[in-house]
Amino acid sequence: MQKPDAFNLSRRRFLISSAIIGAVTALASNPLTAAMGNSSRIEDLIKRMTLEEKAGQLHLEAILSPKMADSDFAKQNPWMPPTTLEKTLAGIAAQLEKVRQGKIGMLTTPMDIDSLIKAQQVAVGESRLGIPLMFGADLIHGFRTVFPVPIAEAASFEPELARRTARAIALEGTAAGHDMTYAPMVDIARDQRWGRVVEGAGEDVLLGSRFAAARVRGFQGDKLGTSDSMLACVKHFAAYGAAESGLDYAGSPITERILHEVYLPPFQAAFDAGAIVTMASFNTIDGVPATGNQHLLTDILRNNMGFQGMVMSDFESEKELIAHGFASDERDAARLALSAGCDMGMVSGIFPTYIPDLVRSGELDEALLDQAVRRILYVKQQAGLFDDPFVRLNKARDKAPLPKAHRALARESAVKSIVMLKNENNLLPLPKQGKKIALIGPFGSDTRNLNGAWSPFSAETPSVPLDSAFRHALEDPSLLTVIMGCDIDAPIQGGIEQALSAAHAADVVVLALGESENMTGESRSRTELTLPSVQMELAEALAATGKPLVVLLRNGRALTLQGAVRDASSILLTWYLGTEMGNAVADVVFGDESPSGRLPMSFPLASGQQPYYYAREYSGRPALNGSTAMFKSHFIGIPDEALFPFGHGLTYGDVSYAATQCSADKLSMNGKVMVSAQISNKGSRAVEEVVQLYIHDRTASVVQPRRKLVDFRKVKLAAGQSLTVSFQLTAEQLAFIGQDTKAVLEAGWFDLWIAPSARCGEPAALNLTRA
């Protein structure tokens, strides 16, 4: 690999000096360092660092680049104060001086590789100790190629797909110099008002844990430290998704038992898969901010979960301890966050400003600071940066064309993310010829809402809109009429009239409705989960024409579907699918592919049911079987049910499930049984079916969820094929978190279901016995 000259010199100096030091320094006795592999280099550095250099390692800031003075940058980042090239260059010089003085440990959101190379040259060649910088950014569901938003991809129920897309993101991201991505987001989200539902894998603990592990494996590849391995920063630790009333940044008023039962397992799965970085969350848990929460970041994370890597704050969350009313000022906030176990501060700068003096004054033990530095250097070492600080800074790789396979993967993952919620009279798939189609709605020809939240880097790869993909798919494109009808959230003059005349002239209406990209994501909580009223009016007007109606929903959370939208013959959930969105939707609409996605979260009947999730406990007065009787648990006039349950999704086949069978009716505490059911496809098309295994513990010392997913598998069924699908069930899978927050296995009766969704039929019974 071609390296800049200055680096070759400085790198040699760096490597030689560290090799000598490494040889003479005994391995530290600290148990943490002992587990950290080759730590003599790290221990030696810590010994030689000044307090300012140590605090510098704890600081992450945004990298400056000459690109910031471009007019394009200003257009893409309208919230940034306008700047000039002169000011930007002065800013860059000042930032490089900080790097030279060892006052920055990590830089975020690279814009161009030259700036990274320059900064790294200064870090390793001109700073006193030559400690390399690390570069990170939010590469959440794509970089140059955009894959479906994470919630959509979770609908594939195919963790291996998420591993593959994460691998592709890592290949593209590391080629542009990224050492780390602030992903995956593994927050379980059970309140659809929360805008960040779009960034996770939905409401279920098992599904969330499998996707968490798969994404980590994808980002990091087979071996950390290689040029295409990108560190995963698992976020947000913890319980960010439990925000009260779904309001972003609000507190999570949950118990420690629920923390262990619901919110921690996906993190554990990610750590077990090799993640060594996590991000502390913005929220409080039971009144204590996560970023200043010693019990969470030290007792639970490190001591119980065995995490040995580094914790970074989330964008100033260490400073926000003041706004919470937890710290009195910045100095106090820095002390509290570091003492709690937060190693690196994102952007605020309070760590480098206050920590040296806090140590000098004796308010902070230097050992705590050393511990944080040690963890950060450990992560840099694992990322391969001590062996080669330029391992991911290769101009030729940065300029190389994108692998063709990424585009194909974008289409495959988009197709697999689509969920067919309804398909009366098999209206879908539509024929490619012989029928006039009116594609109506604000998303028919939209090009701005295809990628979803967190896709800021993909401008050079325009995503495919619906209209052009439909034209391309149809044998006679003149059969397609495209009309907007209304804007996303506002009427357009004459819109409904134009839509009606297009509908009257067509055989079928395809209505593209939904949320704009910026109605989901960070800081995008909603009070109502309905479609904007103009879109509902358009749907009502079109339904009155009596033409068959297919609704294509574009959204990043579960919605409450009402009126003509709910009653449409067919509904496809198409999310934000990224680069290949239009083509993937066309593949399913015109039947080149059969839909196979399943809901990773329940679609409620009404917004007021939130938080709504399938794994709720029964109250003492459950409203069973859709009852709306008085003195039972339901909202007035609304059954305690979902419109579409978790796990639901149809195919172009005709799939049915026979009764669930269990190989024994008793299970010992260390035993296992086989649970099976025959699944048949009586349809005329091959399908992929997501077969799900649910349990219910009838009596337990902590009331158990009415249904709990314990396994799932995607199977292929040819037309007319029947298949017996079997799951091995171990006693361990029947465990839950007890009152003392520890996992417990209790004897008693369990119901078991193999089912196509959380709405299950008749269970099989199993007795877990002590014998």
Ligand code: BGC
């Ligand atoms: C978000 C994080 C993100 C960070 C850096 C924060 O506002 O909560 O998820 O990684 O910004 O962009």
